[in-house]
Amino acid sequence: MDHLVEKALEGDHRAIARLISLVENESPFASQIMANLYAHTGKAHIIGVTGSPGAGKSTLLDKLIDNLKRMEKKIGVIAVDPTSPFSGGAILGDRLRMQSHALEPDVFIRSMGTRGSLGGLSRAAYEAAMILDACGKDVIFIETVGVGQSEVDIVKIADTVCLLLVPGMGDDVQVMKAGIMEIADIxxxxxxxxxxxxxxxxxxxIMLDLYGSKAWRPPIVKTVAERGEGIDALCKALADHKKYLSESEEGKKRFISRIKMEVEEILRREIAKVVEEKWKENCDDNLIRSLASRSIDPYTVAGKILGEIFSRGL
Known part of the structure; x- marks a missing residue:
């Protein structure tokens, strides 16, 4: 495993892909992999790209990759697709839309499933971004599934969030949804x-005016991604926001918030594993019959299981 980590840190795409697969599939080595890579993270600019289906996210990313390559940036893309209910894998395959870059040495593209995550992002997507960060990618894009109130999870991962809107698709209504205005940096x-x-x-x-003045007012960039129009302006806006975060109190607060989130997410996941194992031990036919006949309630069952766990310690 140490050899695989070393190869990934050298930029070997096969090793990087293998590490992401191990983390995504919750390998027993996953925690150790992330622990070994953590000291190498914190350098990449992580950019969330979200918007309604059909907004042109993948086409826009394709053009952004072209521009960033000219700046000699190393780029990672995590395309978060809906999870297939049959295979558990991603079913849209956004890599096909960016296939012209898929084999380039400085571009790594990976599709990942949501794995049932309500926010549209699985924990593995965040850890994949951390792996790409540790392995030398300068800019990491996370393209998410659609847009909605649950999509605000992207703000927990990304330094900069780009919200794509399209005229005539009802986005004027979509943008007014609670939570959506707050997550967009651009x-x-x-x-x-x-x-x-x-x-x-x-x-x-108008909506930005209603939200009052802030140190960073999200710019509005017009693009026609298919023709590459507006991409230079978008790259400048992304660079400006990165600079703002590095110099502002808001940037410091986001950094601290993300550190807290990392530990909290790990704690939730590890506690959930312990609880699930204990539930499997207690879940027998007699218990199910008692629940079905209403002779015992699920709250009492859950309380008893938690009591057993915490009485002996995690």
């Missing part, structure tokens, strides 16, 4: 050659 109006782009821009500005 608004991208893609397919800006369509009718309604100016109106959508005006409505976003």
């Amino acid at each position: 608004f991208v109006i893609n397919k800006a050659d369509r009718d309604g782009a100016d109106r959508l821009e005006a409505e976003v500005n």
